[in-house]
Amino acid sequence: MLNFTKKLLLSGVAGMMVMSGATAAMAEKKSFDEWLLELRQEAREKGISDEILDGALKDIKFRKKVVSLDRKQPEVTQTFQQYMETRLPQSLVDQGRKQLQAHRAVLEEVGAKYGVQPRFIVALWGVETRFGKYTGGFHVPEALSTLAYDDRRADYFRKELLLALQILEERHITPDNMKGSWAGAMGQAQFMPSSFINFAVDHDGDGRRDIWTTKPDVFASAANYLSRSGWKGDQTWGREVSLPAGFDTSLVSLDVEKPMAEWQEIGVRRADGRDLPTRQLMGSLVQPKGGNGQTFLIYNNYRTILKWNRSTYFAMSVGHLADRIAGY
Numbered sequence: 398m399l400n401f402t403k404k405l406l407l408s409g410v411a412g413m414m415v416m417s418g419a420t421a422a423m424a425e426k427k428s429f430d431e432w433l434l435e436l437r438q439e440a441r442e443k444g445i446s447d448e449i450l451d452g453a454l455k456d457i458k459f460r461k462k463v464v465s466l467d468r469k470q471p472e473v474t475q476t477f478q479q480y481m482e483t484r485l486p487q488s489l490v491d492q493g494r495k496q497l498q499a500h501r502a503v504l505e506e507v508g509a510k511y512g513v514q515p516r517f518i519v520a521l522w523g524v525e526t527r528f529g530k531y532t533g534g535f536h537v538p539e540a541l542s543t544l545a546y547d548d549r550r551a552d553y554f555r556k557e558l559l560l561a562l563q564i565l566e567e568r569h570i571t572p573d574n575m576k577g578s579w580a581g582a583m584g585q586a587q588f589m590p591s592s593f594i595n596f597a598v599d600h601d602g603d604g605r606r607d608i609w610t611t612k613p614d615v616f617a618s619a620a621n622y623l624s625r626s627g628w629k630g631d632q633t634w635g636r637e638v639s640l641p642a643g644f645d646t647s648l649v650s651l652d653v654e655k656p657m658a659e660w661q662e663i664g665v666r667r668a669d670g671r672d673l674p675t676r677q678l679m680g681s682l683v684q685p686k687g688g689n690g691q692t693f694l695i696y697n698n699y700r701t702i703l704k705w706n707r708s709t710y711f712a713m714s715v716g717h718l719a720d721r722i723a724g725y
């Protein structure tokens with residue numbers, strides 16, 4: 398009994414210490430306004446002017462909605478077929494074809510410069526923002542400040558915030574017009590600030606890399622991202638295939654890569670039963686979750702799309718939209 402009582406006392410002391418530590422940690426956390434003052438000083442040391450800091454950070458607030466969206470990103474519960482039906486309606490395909498035709502001259506110019514087929518540029522544009530229709534209505538400096546102040550991914554978003562301020566300092570966009578998603582992805586290309594710094598292009602030569610309103614800049618920036626991420630302009634993304642009975646499912650993996658002839662030899666065929674192409678591309682087999690066994694033989698360009706967004710569904714939707722825009 399004495400030992401039991403001692404354990405209870407010790408447990409209670411430990412609990413109070415934990416609570417006391419948590420309370421102290423909360424007390425030590427600076428207010429958002431105090432944190433913002435320190436951020437401003439760091440930005441000044443990196444060359445950001447007071448003019449830009451005042452324009453970007455004046456009157457901004459800690460937005461609980463942004464934190465809530467970051468905390469509660471919905472898991473994909475749709476099957477592959479449901480996702481594709483929702484994300485790639487015929488209306489999107491029809492609009493994609495119109496956009497390809499309307500901007501064909503600049504798309505072909507950009508495509509030739511960066512080695513990226515125009516249909517894929519248009520497909521990315523369509524999947525990301527419905528051809529610029531939905532780019533997000535959040536004030537990017539405020540959203541990034543909120544996420545940088547929050548504890549979950551503070552270091553990452555602090556870096557993105559400082560880069561966003563650099564973009565403003567370089568006069569590519571004004572503070573009031575720097576709009577994007579709750580996570581800070583900006584413009585018609587939905588670039589995070591780091592992606593903007595690394596890949597955005599001033600294609601029209603006006604001195605600004607404008608991924609918000611200038612379509613040639615949007616197209617060139619997307620193509621530059623793909624090109625520098627390993628895109629092959631003489632290849633497609635992949636194709637649906639069929640597998641023979643008793644196929645070794647351990648081979649269905651991005652970690653397994655074989656030349657076309659080897660896949661042909663072990664019974665993999667096009668979806669309609671025809672032989673695989675004779676060109677010896679390296680490929681891997683992918684089965685999207687909830688895809689009712691649908692299998693795709695994917696190539697280098699599929700992997701490159703994954704560098705843009707690490708979602709299988711996203712990469713598949715871009716590839717399929719590009720094919721449907723082209724009438725494949």
